[in-house]
Amino acid sequence: MRTLPSIAVVADDLTSAGDAAAPFHLAGFPAWISLGAAVMPPAGTVMAVDCDTRALPAADAAARVTRVVRQLTGADVLVKTVDSTARGHLAAEIAAALSAGGRATAVIAPAFPAEGRSTVGGVQHLAGVPVHRTAFAQDPGHPVRDADLTRIVPGAVLADGSGHLAGLAGRARYVVADAVSDRDLDEIVAAVDRPREVLWVGSPGLAEALARHLAPGRHPGRTCPMRRLSTRSRVLTVVGSLHPASRGQAERLGALGAGAMVPVTAAHPAHAAQWAERELAGCGAALLHGPADWAATGSVPAALAAVVSLLATRRAFDALVLTGGETARTVLDALAVRAVRLAGQAEPGVPLGVVDHPWRFPVAFKAGGFGDLDTLARLTDLLTTSAPAEDPCAP
Known part of the structure; x- marks a missing residue:
């Protein structure tokens, strides 16, 4: 049996930390959510840290993410969660996590098909509607004004299919990947030859795909007894x-x-x-x-x-x-x-x-x-x- 990797999840709020760590736990990884302190996870375990940055100014959020990620750079797999409706300080926190984590490329795939969230042409959708035209446009803390991830994250390029993604990983700094189904997310993860050398940016959909890829045959389903x-x-x-x-x-x-x-x-x-x-x-x-x-x-x-x-x-x-x-x-x-x-x-x-x-x-x-x-x-x-x-x- 192959050794399971250590996995670090860095989140901007508590629900994001939990719903990104849960798919790994379902695949057999013991998992903890920390409300602040970052501790390096041993092999085969998951440490999810809630940085609690959603309500902070962007610069303060980036500084806190930097501090946490620096304590987790030794993890085999580094995941930066983002809201699947594009709320929060996406650009600032992704940039901070990528620099502090020592990874070359951030693969950005925030689709969560189980909840109707998809990415098409780099634009984030909810039930087929760009998120800036949904109720999230009136969010009191982070109203969504733009759904195009290539504009939200300056310098991001859109991968035209998993084959294009494979060529961009390691060359482009930020790559946005379209997905409308779990199969699409599986193909995104499989397209990266060295998944431990990129920063994975996404929501529970991407976490589920990573869990399936990193622990094949050990995923019992989407719920626990x-x-x-x-x-x-x-x-x-x-x-x-x-x-x-x-x-x-x-x-x-x-x-x-x-x-x-x-x-x-x-x-x-x-x-x-x-x-x-x-x-x-x-x-x-x-x-x-x-x-x-x-x-x-x-x-x-x-x-x-x-x-x-x-x-x-x-x-x-x-x-x-x-x-x-x-x-x-x-x-x-x-x-x-x-x-x-x-x-x-x-x-x-x-x-x-x-x-x-x-x-x-x-x-x-x-x-x-x-x-x-x-x-x-x-x-x-x-x-x-x-x-x-x-x-x-x-x-």
């Missing part, structure tokens, strides 16, 4: 994302009667905590959400985290579902969580893990725009009666 619990868990869902997909999922969960939708404001965290605690004790589920107000977005994650902290002191929940990268990171920071051990994923783009808290509870998190209308309902049902197995994806 769960163990049934002897008692029902109390599941707390926290929705901080203002994306319409997340709002719709939250409303759907409420309509199904899976606990009350508890509104949260910075002024009354104790009231929200008491309400949520009653729901968790009574029906085993509750959902915290902020106001549907774009102007209030800066205070929403902190207000939600304050309520979760109050509930944690009372051990009022047994499992967490966190929606939105900034919200997920803010909540776990408030709970003094510094790492998450991955245990698989519930579905593409929704990783499952166990926190390093003295009270070791399971957590699931997803990006705000991921999933269909019933995603949160499925997660609540899954975690109410099941939990991640200790090593469900071990080879």
Whole structure:
């Protein structure tokens, strides 16, 4: 059996770190998500670091990425995640990771076919529509103004097929690769003769293709088995994302009667905590959400985290579902969580893990725009009666 490589994932937010590491875990790599500190992964393991740069100015984001990547240059495979809708400081962070990582070429392939995100002619699409013409154009933190990756990343060239990509790797500094299917992503990875000598830039779709290539025959699928619990868990869902997909999922969960939708404001965290605690004790589920107000977005994650902290002191929940990268990171920071051990994923783009808290509870998190209308309902049902197995994806 060949030795599996060490893999380092550098992300700009927590959900991106988790959903890029999960496919490797499914292929048999033990995986951890670090909330800040970078530790070189041993052979056959994955270290994903959330640099938490999405909300920083571009120069500060690049400086933080540089510091983290310098500690991970010895990894066999280096992955820089980017948002599959082109939000964030793509140009600055890719350039920083490429320089600090000592790689010659950044292969940029952010397509995620399982979630309807594709790259055609270098332009990023969601369900066939350029992302700057979707709801992501109104994102409160990073409104998407351009979907053309060759313009977003100065100096990037478009590879015209995997054969052209093979010739460009090692010669061009930035190469954008089109993909509309998982097969396209597999061909992109296979086209690079020395995958350990490039910086891989993408989303969960590219991570899945790399996992299939680096550990052939060991990929059990896109989900991991769960163990049934002897008692029902109390599941707390926290929705901080203002994306319409997340709002719709939250409303759907409420309509199904899976606990009350508890509104949260910075002024009354104790009231929200008491309400949520009653729901968790009574029906085993509750959902915290902020106001549907774009102007209030800066205070929403902190207000939600304050309520979760109050509930944690009372051990009022047994499992967490966190929606939105900034919200997920803010909540776990408030709970003094510094790492998450991955245990698989519930579905593409929704990783499952166990926190390093003295009270070791399971957590699931997803990006705000991921999933269909019933995603949160499925997660609540899954975690109410099941939990991640200790090593469900071990080879």
